[in-house]
Amino acid sequence: MNPESHTVPKTDNGDNIEITTEVKNPARNIEDMTNETRDEKYEETVLPTLQPPEEKIFKKNLIAKVDRRLLLMLVVMYILACLDRTNIGNARLAGLERDLGLTVDQFQISLATFYVGYVLLEVPSNIVIGKFTPSKWIPFLMMLWSIAICCMSAVRGFPDLVVTRFVLGITEAGFAPGSIFLLSMWYKRSQFALRFSIFFSGSVLAGAFGGILAYLIIDVMKDAGGLEGWRWLFLIEGLCTLLISFVAFFVLPNFPENANFLTPKEKKYLVTRLSKDDGSLHSPRRHKEFSHRGLLMAIKDWKVYHNMISGICGGIALHSITLYLPTLIHSMGFNAMQSQLLTVPPYLFGWIFSLMVALHSDRTKERSWHIVASTMVAIVGYVGLATLESRVAKYISTFFITSGVWSMIPLKLAWFLNIHSYPHDKRSIAIAMIITISNCSGIIASMLYQPKDGPRFVKTNVLIASLLSLTVILVIFMRFMLHRENEKMNSLAVKNNTPSIDKGDLRTVNVEKTAKIKTHDEMDVEKREHEASEDANGRDPQFRYIL
Template sequence: MVKIPPNTSDQECKGITETHSHIRYDEKATRRLLRKIDLALIPFLAFLYLLSFLDRSNIGNARLAGLEEDLRIKGLDYNVALAIFFPFYVFAEIPSNLMMKRFRPSIWIPSIMVAWGAMCLLMGIVHNYGSLLAVRAALGLAEGGLFPGITFYITMWYRRHECGFRMAVFFSAATAAGAFGGLMARGIMELDGARSLSAWQWIFIIEGAITVVVAIAAYFIMYDYPDTARFLTKEDRREVQRRLEEDRSFLDDTFHLSYFWDAVRDWKIWMHMFITIGIYSPLYTLSLFLPTIVKNLGYKNSQAQLMTVPPYAVACFFCILTGWVADRHRQRGIYMISCNIIGILGFILQLATKNTRVRYLGTFFAAAGIYPNVSQTVAWNGNNIGGSTKRSVGIAMQVGFGNLGGVLSGFTYLNKDGPDYTQGHGIVISLLSMSTFLCVFMRWWCVRENQRRDASDRANMASGWRTEDMVAEARKGDKAGFFRYTI
């Protein structure tokens, strides 16, 4: 007899009963099911994030297309315009994830897309610095829900050690946005003067319009959760539910405000938040200032736009490769530590030499080290949070705090420090070093805690964990005795 947690609805009770009577898929059928889900979800989600990253970072391309001259931006004005995006972006993340947990992703995600696409369009028609700041702030508020929302959404479809690769493919769109943004900006610069608009205005207008069109289509294309997905058969839906329950040991997925407070009080989530800010700040620094860094190596504006493409292409490859290997080995920490070290090496090359080729090579190491860890750090945190409501809050807390690094990134590379930017490179190296140290600590703690729980099971659970025992501890989340942390 399976024990049902308190306050479980009749529909949830039915789901538990049906799952136990369902015959599991064999390995071949499971691979076919995962391919079906992958094709239905991941390419479109990656495209959405490409648009998101493109619309927040295209101001770096617009800077080389005359933005500062036309709006009379001087001194730290440009840095403030970058930084103002992030507090509003962070503010939106936890409420947005709770809204998506409470309502439907197929309504919520396209709606925030329409909002940020409209803000990107408006940036193309601003006529003064104050208007630019206002629209950038609104853009942050609108975009804030996408990344934490999609990462949580992925965890509702895949088992824990299947998420990292999918998140890596999804996030690789950010590297594609960097590469595509440079190419697109170079082409759009040819429109300079058309219809009395400058090249930087056309960059915002064209890219914003594309987002709005895709957002309207997303209302009809996006799926919600596996139990309502039209592309899955009834047997497929049952199998997805069975796999997730088996992977998460029947942890409670109901919506209770107590899980919000569980997340807020969990020190492990806070540790991941500091790991994340040590990665996201260098990420935004690189994405916002790479065109400027490359230009200061001696390239002209139009050439600098194109020279930003190869580092992003390499980063895309490493992002997907790291996600695949980490999932295959069912580990996160060791790969995050390795990637951080590669990123640190890239910025050391910026400091250690005046040789233009070596410093340009350093941008490849920097991008290849930083970008893979953005998806891995979210996957690692998500893997180690039990229960979907707590996980939605914990991921939003992590991503939100990490994105505060965007405020710092706006002031990392100052005009007065160019062209070498010694102080900026030093700041980025320090942040990556902090993140690396905390990754080492978290991996050590997770290994030790898993060993402690294994020893407790050997002493007290000779017959192993039965289904009814796991269901009885469903509300304990990752504190349940049967839960094991990903290292």
């Protein structure tokens, strides 16, 4: 097909705007098409004209600006969330169990009740986030759980502890899925893995230094004001969380199109770029109202349930190592203080490893094989714990577990959001459903490592290794199915003669000038024409899954 040149009628100021469309055979190189190629070509041709060096600097500075304002704030909030949910383990070492007269079973029940409240409110919270702005809803949740933590400093027995832990679970429930949804509205799909790894580094940092911080608070404040050290731990960490929640009310942004820290040019650039990436280029990025259509789409999608199973398998590994790493190290023959300190190296090593894997995954625009490789690393660690006798070898196995698990989880979330990227109301519900079921694994994990199975915990470690092996199978199956769907979309593109933004297909449009001459009727016609060409899920025809 020969290049065609169309001249748009003159505008009020007499300018002619020429739109050049060069469309070659859409079947050409379609199998080799990648989201990166389409996005880069799109950004070069459709976004406001910038010279290549200027555009590169502009993009780099803009993403760094978003990272500083959004990502950094969420990481700080997540660190505090993880400290608040896990400091009960430190309080146990400081005498909480003894002072409240708890049995081992009662303590484990108090751990599990947090996850009961957590899973009950995750989906409703992500529905509510569509009615209220994230910049208000997420800090509001943080304020509520900080109050719950402060109340834990006043518990007098098992019933009080169970109630406060349940309330803590309810109030924390919306934070993680809400934060993940908010991050997904600011970054391209190819940027998810690294950002999610940085976000989840809050859990790693809380695990690495939470024990040391707790020890210092308990040691310094013990018996101050007639209160036990563990009560001061809950009170001080709760007040710190309350303070940060007030800061978050003023710092946390909503969405790119209404962010007050961006210039109009930056807003336009981000919105257009992100809309193209998730397949909603010609449709409004809706997030202000809950849509029953999105809920029904999530419920009917088999991929949501597949990812739920995969999520709960990985979640059991995540929660078990988070809750019981000090116990596992203590079972190797180290004393209580040594066990707390020896958790730091595996946490830090796993954190660095996860960032490296995520960075490589984003750069290569590949998810599934990175998830498989990370999961295999964790499997090696659990098999090592179950079979090795040497204390040093068993300790080294914990490095494999933290590295594999903490690199696998962010990659899976990035992939889930790629799979359920559009429409946005479906994305919000789907990710909440997946995380809800995944967090049910916390209830299971809290019951796994029984004292009677120590010190090797062979059955538990083999069970977790088996669940991770199932995860590998599920990921490979999903990759196969998504590849088939991509092939179907490629075939449909050929059948409908749909041009793709690739090296062979070029569309040059001056967005600034075109926007000035379009009437409402013209835009309405364009919207109807585009909707007629969208696929069954409402995506742009050029959308493809990242494998």
